[in-house]
Amino acid sequence: MDNSELTKKKFQEIAEKIDDFILNNLSNKVLTLWKASQHYITAGGKRLRPFFIIKAYSLLAENYENIIPIAAAVEILHTFSLIHDDIMDQDPIRRNVPTVHTKWDESLAILAGDFLLSQAFVFVHHAKIPQDIKYRVLLELGRVSSKLCEGQTMDIEFEERIDVSIEEYMRMVELKTGALFEVSTFIGGLCAKASKIQLKSLEEFGNKFGISFQIIDDILGLIGDEKKFGKPIGSDLREGKKTFLLIYALEHLKNQEKRELITILSKKEKTNEDISKGIELIKNSGAIEIAKKIVKNKLDEAIAKLEIFPDSESKKELQKLALFSIQRTY
Amino acid sequence: MDNSELTKKKFQEIAEKIDDFILNNLSNKVLTLWKASQHYITAGGKRLRPFFIIKAYSLLAENYENIIPIAAAVEILHTFSLIHDDIMDQDPIRRNVPTVHTKWDESLAILAGDFLLSQAFVFVHHAKIPQDIKYRVLLELGRVSSKLCEGQTMDIEFEERIDVSIEEYMRMVELKTGALFEVSTFIGGLCAKASKIQLKSLEEFGNKFGISFQIIDDILGLIGDEKKFGKPIGSDLREGKKTFLLIYALEHLKNQEKRELITILSKKEKTNEDISKGIELIKNSGAIEIAKKIVKNKLDEAIAKLEIFPDSESKKELQKLALFSIQRTY
Numbered sequence: 001m002d003n004s005e006l007t008k009k010k011f012q013e014i015a016e017k018i019d020d021f022i023l024n025n026l027s028n029k030v031l032t033l034w035k036a037s038q039h040y041i042t043a044g045g046k047r048l049r050p051f052f053i054i055k056a057y058s059l060l061a062e063n064y065e066n067i068i069p070i071a072a073a074v075e076i077l078h079t080f081s082l083i084h085d086d087i088m089d090q091d092p093i094r095r096n097v098p099t100v101h102t103k104w105d106e107s108l109a110i111l112a113g114d115f116l117l118s119q120a121f122v123f124v125h126h127a128k129i130p131q132d133i134k135y136r137v138l139l140e141l142g143r144v145s146s147k148l149c150e151g152q153t154m155d156i157e158f159e160e161r162i163d164v165s166i167e168e169y170m171r172m173v174e175l176k177t178g179a180l181f182e183v184s185t186f187i188g189g190l191c192a193k194a195s196k197i198q199l200k201s202l203e204e205f206g207n208k209f210g211i212s213f214q215i216i217d218d219i220l221g222l223i224g225d226e227k228k229f230g231k232p233i234g235s236d237l238r239e240g241k242k243t244f245l246l247i248y249a250l251e252h253l254k255n256q257e258k259r260e261l262i263t264i265l266s267k268k269e270k271t272n273e274d275i276s277k278g279i280e281l282i283k284n285s286g287a288i289e290i291a292k293k294i295v296k297n298k299l300d301e302a303i304a305k306l307e308i309f310p311d312s313e314s315k316k317e318l319q320k321l322a323l324f325s326i327q328r329t330y
Numbered sequence: 331m332d333n334s335e336l337t338k339k340k341f342q343e344i345a346e347k348i349d350d351f352i353l354n355n356l357s358n359k360v361l362t363l364w365k366a367s368q369h370y371i372t373a374g375g376k377r378l379r380p381f382f383i384i385k386a387y388s389l390l391a392e393n394y395e396n397i398i399p400i401a402a403a404v405e406i407l408h409t410f411s412l413i414h415d416d417i418m419d420q421d422p423i424r425r426n427v428p429t430v431h432t433k434w435d436e437s438l439a440i441l442a443g444d445f446l447l448s449q450a451f452v453f454v455h456h457a458k459i460p461q462d463i464k465y466r467v468l469l470e471l472g473r474v475s476s477k478l479c480e481g482q483t484m485d486i487e488f489e490e491r492i493d494v495s496i497e498e499y500m501r502m503v504e505l506k507t508g509a510l511f512e513v514s515t516f517i518g519g520l521c522a523k524a525s526k527i528q529l530k531s532l533e534e535f536g537n538k539f540g541i542s543f544q545i546i547d548d549i550l551g552l553i554g555d556e557k558k559f560g561k562p563i564g565s566d567l568r569e570g571k572k573t574f575l576l577i578y579a580l581e582h583l584k585n586q587e588k589r590e591l592i593t594i595l596s597k598k599e600k601t602n603e604d605i606s607k608g609i610e611l612i613k614n615s616g617a618i619e620i621a622k623k624i625v626k627n628k629l630d631e632a633i634a635k636l637e638i639f640p641d642s643e644s645k646k647e648l649q650k651l652a653l654f655s656i657q658r659t660y
Contacts, residue, residue: 027476029505033483084444088437107418107486110440114414115479117447121472135465142451146357149445153363156437175359 007317014054015047017065021072025126026119036104036112037119040079043095044230049074049184051321052209056188056202058314059306067191069126070137074184076123077141080116081148081180083109088156089239095230117145129191137187144183151176158242162250162262169247173214174207181210201305208302209322212295216328218243219291222279234275237282240265244294249285257281295326337647344384345377347395351402355456356449366434366442367449370409373425374560379404379514381651382539386518386532388644389636397521399456400467404514406453407471410446411478411510413439418486419569425560447475459521467517474513481506488572492580492592499577503544504537511540531635538632539652542625546658548573549621552609564605567612570595574624579615587611625656 022041028034050071054064085091086099087109093099101109124137154172158164185206189199220229221236222245236243253261264270264278282288299322309315352371358364380401384394415421416429417439423429431439454467484502488494515536519529550559551566552575566573583591594600594608612618629652639645 027480030480030483032487033480080444084440087440106436108483110414110418110443111479111483111486113440113444114410114447115476117444118472118475118479121451121468122476125469131465132461135461135468138451138465138468139455142448145448146445146452149441149448150357150360150363153360153438153441156441157362 007320010317011046011051014051014064014071017068018047018050018072018075021068021123021126022076025069025072025123026076027115027122032104032108033111033115036100036108037076037079037115039097039100039103039112040082040095041075043097045095047075048213049078049180052181052184052206052318053188053191055314055318055321056185056206057192058188059192059202059309059312059318060189060194060198061192066128067188069123070129070134070187070191073120073123073137073141074180074187076116077120077145078180080113080120080145081152083113083116085152087113088152089235089241091231091235093231096227120145127191133191133193136190140183140187140190144179147175147179151179155241159240161242162265164242164247166244166247166251169242169244170211173211177214177217178207178210181213182206185209198308201308205302205305205318205322208298208305209325212298212302212322213325215244215291215295215298216325218245219288220328222282223288234279237264237275237278238270244291245282245287248287248290249282252285252287253281257284292326299323299326337650340647341376341381344381344394344401347398348377348380348402348405351398351453351456352406355399355402355453356406357445357452362434362438363441363445366430366438367406367409367445369427369430369433369442370412370425371406373427375425377405378543379408379510382511382514382536382648383518383521385644385648385651386515386536387522388518389522389532389639389642389648390519390524390528391522396458397518399453400459400464400517400521403450403453403467403471404510404517406446407450407475407478408510410443410450410475411482413443413446415482417443418482419565419571421561421565423561426557450475457521463521463523466520470513470517470520474509477505477509481509485571489570491572492595494572494577496574496577496581499572499574500541503541503574507544507547508537508540511543512536515539528638531638535632535635535648535652538628538635539655542628542632542652543655545574545621545625545628546655548575549618550658552612553618564609567594567605567608568600574621575612575617578617578620579612582615582617583611587614622656629653629656 019041023038026034026037053071053074057067058064082094083100086094087101087106091099092102100112120141121138124134127134151172155176182203185202186199189202194202224233226233249261261278261281264274267274302322303319306315306319349371353368356364356367383401383404387397388394412424413430416424417431417436421429422432430442450471451468454464457464481502485506512533515532516529519532524532554563556563579591591608591611594604597604632652633649636645636649
């Protein structure tokens with residue numbers, strides 16, 4: 001078994017423990033709500049945030065089993081945001097299955113999201129760590145989920161604008177995507193009683209990784225493999241989402257091409273030809289190369305943040321994950 | 331100033347402190363989200379749950395200022411559920427103002443609800459009580475908001491059925507309405523370091539009051555004053571909500587009248603005449619008299635639960651509130 005297979009196996013092992021905890025502990029008093037709430041969990045997903053929590057914890061402590069409930073809490077908090085975002089974006093497919101509001105209806109999707117967010121706070125209680133740390137984790141969960149809402153509001157507001165700047169995009173992504181990765185590595189360190197300096201480094205690692213992750217997602221959403229990506233290619237463009245790529249293209253395309261792109265964006269109903277043309281224009285702007293460069297820099301910076309930790313398997317895995325994520329195809 | 335004016339004044343005093351705390355502490359990084367989140371707060375409302383928390387606390391402790399942040403947390407958790415329920419029920423008016431999804435849109439209403447739920451957990455941190463109690467409060471908030479989701483799911487599922495039993499209704503109401511009153515008095519006691527027996531009594535007081543409160547709401551929704559009630563009369567019937575009154579009428583009306591009521595319920599679009607006829611049929615069944623009797627019994631039982639506490643102004647106020655709530659007209 002080579003190194004990358006070993007990482008994959010460990011990834012799998014953690015994912016299974018997370019899923020077991022979620023499926024066994026989600027309150028199941030009301031059957032439909034329970035089914036809708038676990039729909040995205042059973043559909044797949046990478047459990048990336050739990051992996052970060054556990055690996056950050058394992059940089060400094062042993063027996064990660066103690067914090068599985070906290071890693072599971074962060075995963076269902078993430079799932080809450082996926083379910084609600086899918087309603088707002090009217091996305092039909094996620095993880096290759098119908099979205100919750102499509103399979104059931106919007107009401108149940110709203111409730112399933114609310115329920116998962118609520119249960120995240122209940123999950124934390126099961127962790128086998130001192131209560132004062134669990135208290136801090138609960139506060140962090142409240143704060144990060146507030147940030148997710150703020151980021152998603154900005155993301156939606158941007159749909160109606162064509163003058164969004166890269167700076168505004170970065171602020172939005174920090175809230176919508178960065179914050180949850182940031183809090184994952186932070187919480188992992190918190191549970192392992194990391195020092196203030198260590199916590200700061202972990203937080204920055206998570207933040208930089210999270211922003212890269214979103215930019216990679218923007219790229220895959222435009223030129224990825226639909227099957228692997230789990231949702232339709234070009235849907236960001238269809239919805240008018242201001243991705244890094246689109247903002248860059250709007251800022252850098254020359255007059256004629258820029259006008260064409262704006263015309264496509266301004267159409268309420270975009271045809272498949274519109275989407276193909278839009279993708280071509282964005283590609284022409286050089287946005288993808290620039291985006292990849294930014295991602296590479298951010299990931300290098302992220303990796304450097306881990307230097308202050310003693311060498312270990314977990315450190316290697318975190319660094320490898322960051323290093324390879326630029327090559328991910330799903 | 332007579333007794334009832336004094337209670338009203340104290341009510342007002344607490345409500346103002348709660349509102350001040352909410353409006354000053356709700357994160358305002360994203361303007362639209364902040365506006366939508368505070369829309370129902372500035373529109374009015376009684377702040378009944380904060381009153382219960384503070385009065386339960388004051389049965390045993392002084393300086394209720396210490397727990398204002400917790401009472402405010404419960405109020406915004408309640409507001410979260412109102413905003414989301416209004417989307418699901420497609421209600422246009424609440425507290426005499428347009429509902430959040432009507433004034434803005436469904437996406438922002440989903441986000442405002444999510445945001446308030448998240449901020450509730452952040453609010454708790456500001457309370458001036460020991461951290462181990464705040465930890466328990468956070469867990470209770472997670473549990474109760476899970477229950478609200480379960481209750482609301484049942485309520486929605488009941489809309490499609492005409493064979494809902496009073497027993498099922500009671501289970502739904504315990505989750506959807508009872509639980510939050512129950513947790514309010516419980517948390518108040520918890521913050522005041524109440525004994526286990528005292529906590530049990532407070533919890534039962536809250537539970538019984540909460541169920542009565544919902545049944546009174548069912549009555550006012552059918553025969554109340556629209557202006558005072560703050561939303562359209564008969565909308566429960568229009569939406570097919572299985573209120574205590576409707577369930578009782580379906581169980582007790584004779585054949586011809588029962589068939590008429592079922593016919594009205596089965597119509598997708600109900601005319602104003604349908605609603606008036608429906609209200610008349612429900613009245614004929616004697617449901618309102620029975621409902622009032624049940625409410626009176628529950629409230630008597632609730633009041634009795636407070637007997638174990640030493641006499642005080644707060645005890646009198648809690649009892650009076652329970653006693654008078656059967657006469658409320660809004």
